[in-house]
Amino acid sequence: MLNDRHPVLVAALWMTGALFSFMAMAVSGRELSQDLTTFQILFFRSLIGVLLIAALLARSHHGFAQLRTRRTGGHVLRNIAHFGGQYGWFYGLAFIPLAEVIAIEFTTPIWTALLACTLLGERLTLPRLSALVLGIAGLLLILRPGMGSLHPASLAVLVGAVGYALSYIQTKSLAATETPLCILFYMTMIQLPFGLIPSMVEWQTPPLHTLPWIILVSVTAMSAHYCMARAFKLADATVVVPMDFMRLPLIAVVGFLFYDEIIDLPVALGAGLMLAGNLINIRAEQRKAPSRATATQTTESPQ
Template identity: 55%
Template structure:
């Protein structure tokens, strides 16, 4: 029988491949489709998949008690998704993922304001390192900052707020309920603006569109399975491998160069995440069994 850590690593490999596949699919489709249309199609496919799962698991878990919180959470999550999809089409993939890794640090800030969580000196240092990393990547004043990088930064802010609201919902509704509302709410948010610039789909587009619709769900599922088998201190560092992996993908497929500023900035951001992870682990000593560790939804 295989060791749980080996199985957890295998599940994380699935998550890494899913994230990378979705990024490449979005990049390829962006030449023919607008961002809103891609988000609408992605939500439609996701809604069909989640509905099929709920048909077997039971629709009774879809509660109406927290509808307002679901709508608020999914509006800001949609803003985060828009930033991610928009930036993928215009700036290097590694830069998008590096800025995205500031999300846990913005979550710390929002959790302090909305959930009353304390920002310790250690957490404060983590946030400062993350902000410093973003400034190194963007290099304001040294060169013209690409607007898409600023849109991605705004998307990271939105994701941070979304994750904070998800922490609230996680104790109130089931993951399937949260995912169902995510797709249901975000479908019209993408569809309404998309109808004004709707592009005709060709048969060759459908495989990539299905990848966009399924990859986010598969990435989330793989990460949840990994967290059920191993501690966060094992799984989260494996998630950080997304950055060098997508850098290799960007270089191989699009000849994207990774310069020293991106490497340094990404290093500062990852250092901030490691410090934050260390603080969370120390705060929870002695460690609880891995299966009891909650993990916020990180669905793209």
Template identity: 55%
Template sequence: MLGTLLSFSVMAIAARQLSADFSTLQILAIRSAIGLLVVSMMLTRSGWQQVRTRQPGTHLLRNLAHYLGQFGWFYAIGFIPLAAVFAIEFTVPLWTLLFAAALLGERISLPRIIAVLLGIGGVLVILRPGAEVLHTAAVVMLGGAFAYGLSHTLTKRLAPANTPLCILFYMMAIQLPLGLVPAVFDWVTPGVTHWPWFLLVGLTGLSAHYCMVRALMLADASVVIPMDLLRLPLIALVGFVAYGETVDFYLAVGAGLILLGNALNLLWDRQKTMDMRIEAQQDDSSAKQ
């Protein structure tokens, strides 16, 4: 998880550096090209038969949503404080709950409804509609978080029948033309000093997800996911040190509400898992008797 935290922070810095000279579409296109190259090398070693799928439509819809989420993230990075971007991004698990209920038939309990309302309240505090002119980037990031929620829900649908490398391959292969075709009309040729930043964006995007998957293999989600919430104070520190960004009162309160909503959701999941284990142990004891 330390690898995940470091990867996301480095990717945010690299994206901020590139946003001054390149459009969001071009950054996404080059990121996808680098990711596709790396994933293709991995598939060459482990076997290309993994990319066979019976769910091409779901892959397409999932990656259209994921692309919109990435566009919102990379666009917002260039205009608003890093902590604000990450705070709004942390509403993704809450939007995922709503999409999972609508598309997968998952039940939303009262604690989860409260978690979603806390997240929405946190966003309203950060954006403060009506108090001042909303920054376009904040609204775009909120739309990106919503799109990420749909993407995560569709990933759940793909996961049982598709390997992680298969999902990553289609993600890069579909998103490359989505960014490349429109970026051609506003293309800026990267210089020698730009390529290290592009490589960081491409490689840290993969390493962040790889490290998180490894962490989930080594420890329970109830241990791993709360560590991911440390991204917010960490990126706030990075923004302060690297760019002189400060966390105002409204951002702190809004972020706190969003994190509280996520924590409530995690506690509910943990309690539900414990209840299921106790019930399974009781059934096992009854069977033995």
């Protein structure tokens, strides 16, 4: 039984589920991009997500009563930003190596820290500043501006990372009054028309062979959220977050095996700088306020 094992070991098992979910979501997104537009992928993901969240609500203690909210505007703002983040991420999957998508996505903590200082008045401490400097240096290594043409998909993923950061700031505010299931439910409901309306402009009926990929991208999106949340409940951020950085080498292996992609040295070095910066910041936050650092991380994962 999992309950009889050490909490850190159980957290590691939950993070293993999260990592496999992220990898499956990336592969399914890449496969679907051959037949569907990015807007269609996001529409079907939200459609199936609504059904999954509704089933979880029906089984939860407070049921659908937890959906009562006085913060509709906050949910809308959060999901405009989150939808932009998702669009950039899935768009990037179609055009650039999987490892590059994940590496650029790891800039999200940089933008989150900058936005928290600007919008929430949080202090830019030395560890946070170190993470920013190392993160920006890593980003420049990956994008290599001035070293040739920059693929638009790389910029889309970068803008998407800023969108994720904005959504995290708004989630921090919403989490004070809303349950996680409430936030996820409104995420799927609000983003459903965001994906549907643009899809109708050039609607393409999904071929039958895409159905397993549509189901997989939708289920793994929710399972990644769930597994990470469970891991953060059992272990500190300093334990769980470094496991999340395993996504980069793992997705590089997937890209090599399935798509003949080779991760180049600048991407690896850039990702390493981002990893170092984030770990410095995480350890500093953990020493300052262990319980608060962990609680903040449980609200939401990058996708």
